[in-house]
Amino acid sequence: MSLDTALGHKLKKRLKLSSLSSNPSYKGRSRSITQRSDDDTNSRKTSKTTVSYLKKKRVYPNKAEHNHVNEIPRTMWAASKRNQRSTSSFKTSTDAATSVFKTKSPRGDDATRKSYRKRDDLDNNADVRRRKSSDVQSFKARKQAFSEKRVVGDGSDIQEDKPRKRKRIRLDPYDTSNKRIDDDVVLDEGLRVKNKKDAVKSVEMSKNAQFRAIQPSHSILSYVEENLLGRRRLIELKKAGYNTELPAPLDNIPQSTSTERERIEESVFRNKLEFFAAANVSSSFPPPDVPEIAFAGRSNVGKSSLLNALTRQWGVVRTSDKPGLTQTINFFGLGPKLRLVDLPGYSFAFAKDEVKEAWEDLVKEYVSTRTSLKRVCLLVDTKWGMKPRDQELINLMERSNTKYQIVLTKTDVVFPMDVARRAMQIEEKLKANRSIVQPLMMVSSRSGAGIGSLRTALAKIAKFAKF
């Protein structure tokens, strides 16, 4: 047999088989086989299905006990289930449509699937909207029915919709144990407190506004600018020729690299600053035989720092950012002709109230009775201005004819305009005072601004003091 004929024979065989499987008559033949096998229960030459069926029959020999489903051959039962499932999946029209879209997409690519999904989403949204509108309509209808019921309905309906009667609680105005009355009182107090707070806030606000409205005089403004007072940028100081590497650079001559105190213009301040005595009671004050300049002010205002800055001897007087470091009256000798006195600060100090009161009493006693005291430098923080305690001390000094001079400190913290405003504000406030020494001084121990001017003003005391 040639190769062609063998191949042709094989092909023919395959075609015959396929035609047999697709031929309904062939199917019928197979069915007839199974039927025959059903009928012929004793035959051993039956198909596999028939065998299993026979086995089942043996388990349940009594036909009356037989379940109806068990009588159906397994293959047929499975097929029927499959049919059921397939029909149930086409229950709704939308499902059917989607399935059609899925199976019969004209292009079958991603884009089409996406567009179909979009269409589905739109449909869903429309459904939601329809449902919502129907909900709204039903709510409106219910509302209308309810109102009609109340107006037109019979008596029973009206009774049903009547608002419940509120229980009236009689309040006894004289019974203070009544909780509701107590509540009212608390509420009123709370309101009052809130109003008070608001009022205080508005006063604070107006104070701030008042400060902003101050128009400093031309002389003060020019003094602030000439002495580079106020917050300045380093580049500005460098451009002006100051060496910003030095401590308190503005207290140096421009272009200078020297930190020597020998360069200080006032000879008295070139002397070495030496600790002389400390006193926490008036009995331990040193004898009043040398003119004294005292530095007073609130805690943390910068008294001790100013002493160091004036003498350019950093670290002789201890300073701290914690208020209340200086707790005694400290006397420092500056040559034979002058003493600088560092007073403990008042107000904001981390100390017990009774201790603070003792310091204040000591300061007051020193300021009002010390015969050798030639000047009190009352230091005021430029940012915060004068406080009631400062005013108290001023009043005391006025009463005891003690000469005092206001010194604004930490000017480097605020803008130049605010330095000028604060100076103007305090000058205006103390214009009528008799013991005050003009002019008001403005300094910064950090930048060194205004220190030279204060030195000049204080050096005159040592020069002209009569003893």
Ligand SMILES: Nc1nc2c(ncn2[C@@H]2O[C@H](COP(=O)(O)OP(=O)(O)OP(=O)(O)O)[C@@H](O)[C@H]2O)c(=O)[nH]1
């Ligand atoms: N920015 C700035 N800070 C300053 C200036 N002077 C002092 N300080 C700082 O302020 C803080 C308090 O300074 P002190 O000199 O200890 O103040 P005091 O008034 O002696 O304080 P008490 O001894 O507590 O009364 C320190 O941290 C200083 O560095 C200043 O001119 N500018």
Ligand SMILES: [Mg+2]
């Ligand atoms: Mg101090």
